[in-house]
Amino acid sequence: MQPELTAELSTIGQRSSFRRTWAYVWKQRTLYLMLLLPLAWYAIFRYLPLYGLVIAFKDFNPLDGILGSPWADPWYKHFRTFFSSPVFGQLLANTIIISTLKIIFGTVPPLVLALLLNECRAAWFRRIIQTLSYMPHFLSWVIIYGILLALLSQTSGLINRWIVEAGGRPIPFLTSPSYFRQIVVLSDVWQNLGWGAIIYLAAISGIDPTLYDAGRVDGAGRLALIRHVTLPGVRNVFILLLLLRIGYILDAGFEQIYILYNPQVYRVADILDTWVFRTGLEQQNYSLAAAVGLFKSLIGMAMVLMANRLAKRWEGSIW
Amino acid sequence: MVRGINDRFFDGLVYLVLAAVGLAALFPVLYVVSVSLTPFSEVLKNGGYVVIPTVLTFDAYREFLSRPEIPRALMVTITITVVGTIVNLVLTTLIAYPLSKRYLPGRHTLLLLIVFTLLFNGGIIPTYLVVKQTGILNTIWAMIIPNAIWTTNVLIMKTFFEQLPEELFESARIDGASEWRVLWQITLPLSVPMFLTVGLFYAVSHWNEFYQALLYVTDRNLQPLQMVIRGILRQSQQIENPENLVPTPTLQMAAVVLASLPVIIVYPFLQRHFTKGVLLGSIKG
Numbered sequence: 001m002q003p004e005l006t007a008e009l010s011t012i013g014q015r016s017s018f019r020r021t022w023a024y025v026w027k028q029r030t031l032y033l034m035l036l037l038p039l040a041w042y043a044i045f046r047y048l049p050l051y052g053l054v055i056a057f058k059d060f061n062p063l064d065g066i067l068g069s070p071w072a073d074p075w076y077k078h079f080r081t082f083f084s085s086p087v088f089g090q091l092l093a094n095t096i097i098i099s100t101l102k103i104i105f106g107t108v109p110p111l112v113l114a115l116l117l118n119e120c121r122a123a124w125f126r127r128i129i130q131t132l133s134y135m136p137h138f139l140s141w142v143i144i145y146g147i148l149l150a151l152l153s154q155t156s157g158l159i160n161r162w163i164v165e166a167g168g169r170p171i172p173f174l175t176s177p178s179y180f181r182q183i184v185v186l187s188d189v190w191q192n193l194g195w196g197a198i199i200y201l202a203a204i205s206g207i208d209p210t211l212y213d214a215g216r217v218d219g220a221g222r223l224a225l226i227r228h229v230t231l232p233g234v235r236n237v238f239i240l241l242l243l244l245r246i247g248y249i250l251d252a253g254f255e256q257i258y259i260l261y262n263p264q265v266y267r268v269a270d271i272l273d274t275w276v277f278r279t280g281l282e283q284q285n286y287s288l289a290a291a292v293g294l295f296k297s298l299i300g301m302a303m304v305l306m307a308n309r310l311a312k313r314w315e316g317s318i319w
Numbered sequence: 320m321v322r323g324i325n326d327r328f329f330d331g332l333v334y335l336v337l338a339a340v341g342l343a344a345l346f347p348v349l350y351v352v353s354v355s356l357t358p359f360s361e362v363l364k365n366g367g368y369v370v371i372p373t374v375l376t377f378d379a380y381r382e383f384l385s386r387p388e389i390p391r392a393l394m395v396t397i398t399i400t401v402v403g404t405i406v407n408l409v410l411t412t413l414i415a416y417p418l419s420k421r422y423l424p425g426r427h428t429l430l431l432l433i434v435f436t437l438l439f440n441g442g443i444i445p446t447y448l449v450v451k452q453t454g455i456l457n458t459i460w461a462m463i464i465p466n467a468i469w470t471t472n473v474l475i476m477k478t479f480f481e482q483l484p485e486e487l488f489e490s491a492r493i494d495g496a497s498e499w500r501v502l503w504q505i506t507l508p509l510s511v512p513m514f515l516t517v518g519l520f521y522a523v524s525h526w527n528e529f530y531q532a533l534l535y536v537t538d539r540n541l542q543p544l545q546m547v548i549r550g551i552l553r554q555s556q557q558i559e560n561p562e563n564l565v566p567t568p569t570l571q572m573a574a575v576v577l578a579s580l581p582v583i584i585v586y587p588f589l590q591r592h593f594t595k596g597v598l599l600g601s602i603k604g
Contacts, residue, residue, distance in 0.1 A: 001558075018576060021424075024424065025424050028420075028422075028423055028424065030497060030498035030499060031416075031417035031420060031423055031498060032417070034413045034414075034416060034417050034498075034502075035411060035413065035414060035417050035429070035475075036417075037413060037415050038410050038414035038468060039414070039429070041410060041464075041467055042432070042433065042436065042468070043467055044445070044449065044453070045450075045464070045465055046436040046440065046441075046451065047436075048441075048449045049440065049441025049442070049446040049448075049449050050439075050440075050441050050445070051445070052441055052444075052445030052449055053441055053442070053445050053450050055444070055448070066448070069516075085559035113337075113340060116333050116336055116337055116340075117337065119329075119330075119333045120333055120334070120337055121330065122334075122457070125334065125337070126337075128341065129337045129338075129340060129341045130590075131587055132340075132341040132344045132345050133340055133341065133344045134586075134590060134594070135344060135348075135583065135586060136344055138523050138527075138582045138586055139527075139546050139581075139582065139583075140526075140527030140529060140578075140579075141527075141529065141577050142527075142529060142545040142546075142548050142549045142552070142578070143527075143545075143548075143575055143578060143579045144602070145549070145552055146548070146552050146571060146572065146574070146575035147347045147348070147351050147575065149552060149568070149571065150347070150350060150351050150354050150368075150568070150572055150575075151347060151350070153568070156367060156368060156566075156568045158350060158368065161367045161368065166425070188414075190343070190344070190347075193340070194344065198594050209424075221326075221330055222326065223329070250543075254530070255529060255530055258533070259529070259549060273443065276442065276443050277443055277534075280443060280444040280447070281443070281447060281534065283442070286444055289443070289444045290442065290444040290445055293441070293442025293444055293445070294441055294442065297439055297440060297441070297442055297443065300439075300441075302383065302435075302438045302560065303439050304438055305438070309452065
């Protein structure tokens, strides 16, 4: 294939004849045919919604449709409503606080776990711990909510039972604003700790073993080897993952929050996505919700592009 | 090599912390199982749930399975898992295979268009309006089609296909095989482990389906298992429930155990493939 292909491409380049190009494209028609259905899907479910974003600048009414609905007056009406509303600051703060806590506790502990697994000499023990720690990754948030109820429920939860037995008063963990964020972050760590370690373990296994030998010859102990060989070996992966997560900082985890929260904790739990969902689909305030969604998407894109640009300084791009 | 006291201490610490991690992952799950098996008499005797009950009963499971909405919810979940995963794999293959061909004119542009969807999206509301417009709201398809292709999985597949030696395909083409045959008879058999990985990612997401059901399905008869279980979990947590022999928390935990059972049983056998998928995905596309 290769020589034939290059020959073909170079003839295209030299003569730049429309017919030759067309003949080459026509030869690949089966491949284009395969693409037809998936590309149609992308057009409908990923690109059409971008057009639907115009409702952020309209007073959308489902009966009139996207085209028929009147333009908002002024065009930034919904944005103004949102930015001047007291919920704006609170939603943004909740989103960023929850996200940041998740980033901190979602990147460092998996790295530590990977280091420990790497230091574990007994392969069987290591395998057991790996299997156990990956498992929660596959449990849904509804299931994890159930587990949290079993442990934290005010009336029947295990922790509260222990508290009562120790002479204390039961704490309504899941409906209390002072505990909610901790529960969100902790359950996120529980779900993803082991899973997050996989990629670091792979990076560690890619480290040249002669580096360790050289270190040992120089009299380095195990801690010194971790510090001077293993950690530098995973540095790039760590920074890339960190940047990627910072890029998606406005995605604080809709499904998790929606399943775990309740009106008592909205003050500390309500994030941009959950608010958009309630405002748009439950209260049918489509245009306002779409405006907030657009705001989030724009900031999100800028963040990801920035993260990607930063990442390029360290070994290549995110994609 | 003589191992010093420091080294021993370090090893001990490693084992200790790792054991704690393992226990932290396992204990909550075991406790949930134990609650689901605790008879009411034990709850009364101990004044609540204990970690290890002395008597066990399957009453909660019997009661859970005899609820009228459960078989229906189970059917919905099984249907979207099976049909959904097939749709996912077919569509993802049909886009990843052509895009893995470096000689395909326009490949770069198409890739950009696809990766752009990871960067910027219409958001919840405009996507909802599109899904509504397609007329699939409140059908089984509403939980399958709107998320039929994951761009990350397209990139995983594409990267995998690119690693296969092109000479293999070329010789088949010279023998007169069509591109469909090359895909079906040469590429697919070589890609079984990758298909297993990507298929499992999709299947688990369908089994755990919640998001699309929340947005696009209001018909109670079409609610998947996770949705129904959330409803059960939202009931009062009071233990004293004079009418029922099975207290609500016991029933709730039986529901949790049954809904996670398939994943927990299947998972250890497939763990290797899952972890492979993470690494495939981390190779940049």
